[in-house]
Amino acid sequence: MNRDTRLYLAWLVALAATLGSLYFSEIRHFNPCPLCWAQRIFMYPLAVILGIAAFVGDHGVRRYVLPLAALGLGFAIFQNLETWGFVQSIKACTVNAAAACNTPWPVWGTSQDTLNRALTIPVLSMIAFALILALLSWPRQRVTVPESAAVQG
Structure with a gap:
C-alpha cells in the first residue's frame, strides 16, 4: 500500500469517527462524557487536516x-x-450521571446485545485512533545516491 493510499484511508477513518460521534450525540442523543470530549478534541481536527x-x-x-x-x-x-x-472512575465522569463514562449506550440494537458489550463507543474510538496511527506510521524513505553520482561529485 503506497503512502497516498494510507493517507487517504487515515482521512476516511478520521472522517467516519467524527461523523459517527456526531451521529451518536446529535441524532441518537447520547451525552458524551468528559473522556469522550477529550477524544473528540483530538479526532475532529484529524478529519480536517488529513x-x-x-x-x-x-x-x-x-x-x-x-x-x-x-x-x-x-x-x-x-x-x-x-x-x-x-482503573478507578475519574471524578469528572461522575459529575453528570447522564454522561457517565461507564454508561453502556446501546450502539448496536439493545443494550443487552453481545456486540454492545464488545464494540462500545470507547472501543470504536480506540480502534479509530490506532488505525490512524498504523496507517501513518510508514518508515522514512531514505534517499540513496547512486555510486556513480557520488564518485563524480
Missing part, C-alpha cells in the same frame, strides 16, 4: 497528526481501562 493532506498529497502532515492521534489513543485506552474495571 482530508486536506490527502487531497494535496502532503506526506509531511504526519509530524502534526501523529501526536494528535497518539494523545487521542491515550485517552481512549484510559477510558477503556476504566470501562473494563482496570
